Amino acid sequence: MFSTRFLVLQVLLAGCALAVIHDCNNFHNGVYNLRYCDFSNVFVTHDAEDIVFRSEYPRPYYFEFNDSKLTEIPRILFSSFPEMQNLEVAKSQVENINKYTFEHAKDLRYLNLSSNQLTVLNNFVFKGCDKLVRLDISNNRISEIKPNALGDASKLDHLDLSSNLLEVLDENLFSKLILLSYLSLANNKLKVLPDHLLDNCTLLAHLDLKDNQLQTLPENFSKNMIYLRTLNVDSNRLTSLTIPQQLTKLFASKNRLSSVYAVEPDKSQLYTLSLSKNQIAGITNITMLESLGVLDVSFNPVGALNLTAFLKLRKLVDLNLEATQLTRLEYGLFTQQTKLRRLDISYNFMRKIDLTVLTSTPSLEKLFVDGNGLLEINYELVPKLFPNLTYLGLFANAWNCSYLAGLVRFCNNKGIEVSSTKTYGEMLHMTNVQGIYCAGSDSDRVYFQPSTAIRHDDDNLNQDKDVQLELIVGNISSTEFEYKLMVELLEMIRTVNATNSGRLEEVRRIAMGSERGCTPIHATGYQVFIMLILTFILVINVGFLLYVHYNANARRTIDQMIIFRRGETASVQTQLEEF
Known part of the structure; x- marks a missing residue:
């Protein structure tokens, strides 16, 4: 024995x-x-x-x-570690995931497998990931995803499949991901999207399809995605595009677009629209979108603008008309753009620009007039016309050096930046003032063609942050799970607000027209009743947020107690090992 x-x-x-x-x-x-x-x-x-x-x-x-x-x-x-919630396995040369890898990952919520060497996702590989909400498999070599590969991760909220080698997707691949709100298929080799690929993803808010080979999008592909807010189809081969009315951001630059159409433009919620580097010859359909705040139609053969082109775009804060073959700006063209803060009219064919054309845009902060072959500009009016101007783009014009020196000196004295913040337009190998080309004499003057234009960077087209959310969580130290709860709460509050405005409008119509036999007194009572219900819902949501924050603080307190005890005695695990 x-x-x-x-x-x-x-x-x-x-x-x-x-x-x-x-x-x-x-x-x-x-x-x-x-x-x-x-x-x-x-x-x-x-x-x-x-x-x-x-x-x-x-x-x-x-x-x-x-x-x-x-x-x-x-x-x-x-x-x-059965309580594992977050797992980062990026850049670890992972080549394979088998069917039983995650069978005990019952609490796993965030999984990062980016920048590995995966080539295929087989059926049921995420079996056991019942609580997985975020999955990043970007920057691998995946060329095939089996139809049931994602079926066991039905609670996914964020899925990143970008930078792989995908050419074809099964129509049922995302059928069980009914909670998905973010999906990236960017930088793959997709040529066609199946018609019903996203039918069940009704909560999808952000869809990234840029850098593929798509020639068309399925008809009514976004019909069921009523919460879709951001769509990115940059760098594809699209020739026409219909704008869903629920979108707030649409990025469709570097395609072959000649036609852009919005269904019911008066109901559109679109705020940011980027159509740079396409084949758009007219913007009449685009300028019907009254909600637009950021519009980029640069590097398109737009040509002369109708005097009423921007009449409905009263909310514009950023307008990019770079390299659009403009020859002049008409008085009255920007009458309604009192909120405009950034205007780019660079690299066109305007040999002369009268800044008084922009009298109705006193909020301008950045103005680009580069590459127009300008000889002079009435810059002495700048402080009066644009009291908030901080940057004036002057590169690649036909300035006389003496004249340019006076212009640059004036801008420097007024606190207006003229030097390039990027490596754009600087010509230090030629006669220049602060890197801005100028000619010493008429015989030396060089006129730059629009074909030499380099796109200006625009911060308004790169903002993915939620400003309202930052204000809420700015002073809160939270885990990613708590952050997600706050995102959901904020979206819930926004939905309530949006619904509220529609209901109040309906009540107003009832009160004014006495519809359905309802008197104004009844309508007012109905309005008060609705407001009380919405207020009650809001109070519950805020209470839930405070509860989550309280639990987070309590957990951190316990952690600190454990750290304190750790200094006095050995841990349980250490004692077991010694035993």
Whole structure:
């Protein structure tokens, strides 16, 4: 009996000796965090290898692998830490995910597998990921995704499949992702989207299809996506485009568009529209969208503008007409653009520009007149016309050097920037003032063609942040899960506000017309009743937000207590190991 026990003990000791042990590093950006666990220099060539992952604190939930090579993700990781919520396995040379990899990942919510070497996603590979809400598989080599690959991740909210080698997608691939709000298929090789690919993704708010080879979009592809707000189809091969009325941002530059059409433009919610570098010859359909605040039609053969072209665009704050073959600006063209802050009319054929044409745009902060072959400009009127101007683009014109020196000096004295903030337009190899080309004499003058134009950077086309959300969480230290709850709460409040305005309008019509036999007194009572209900809902939502914040503070307090106790006594795990 004794010899048998001794033999078993020897086998166990031999197994422990052969096992590869990796201890967790709890320091994140130099700060000790019990919930964070970093494993570095981990090498796994096969999932069946005998590996032990250990942590001093028994319940971390944020895990990250650095400087590691994992041909497969070890399943023992999830059985060792069943409360794992976040897993970062980026740049770890992962080549394969098998059917049982995540069977014990019951609490996993965020999974980052970006920048690995995956080539295919087989059916049911995410079986066990019942709570997964965010999945990033971008920058791999995936050329095929099986129809049921994502079926077990039905709670996904954010899915990134960008920068892969996808050419074809199964029509049912996203059929079970009914909670999906963000989807990126950017930078793949897609030529066609199946007609019913996104029919069940009714909550989708952000869809990124840029850098593919799409020639058309399915008819009514966004019909069921009533919450779709941002659509990016930059750098495809589209020739025509219909704008869904629920969109607030549409990016469709670098296509072959000659026709852009909006269904019921008076109901459109579109605020940002980018159509740069297409084949658009007329913008009449576009300027019917009264909600537009940012419009970019640069590098299109637009030509002469009708005097009433922008009459309905009273909300415009950013207008880009760079390289649109303009020859002049008519008086009255910008009569309604009192809110305009950025105007780009560079690289056109306007040899002369009278700034008084822009008298109705006193809010201008940035004005680009580069590349028009200008000899002079009535710059002495700038402070009076544009008291808020901070930048004036003057590059690639035909200035006389003496005249330009006076213009630049004037702008510097008025606090108006003229130097390029980017490597745009500077011509230091030619006669210049502060990098701006000028001619010493008429015989030396060079006229630059629009074909030499370089697109100006526009910050308004690169803003993906939610300003309202930043105001809410600006002073709150939260986990990603709490952040997501706040996003959902904010969207709920916005929906209530949007619904409220429609109902109030209906009440007003009832009161004015006494529809349905209802008197004005009844209509007012109905309005008060609706307002009370909406107020009650708002109070509940705010209470929920405070509850989430309170729980976060309580959890952080417990963590601090654990850190304090850690300094006095050894951890439970350490004691067990010593035993």
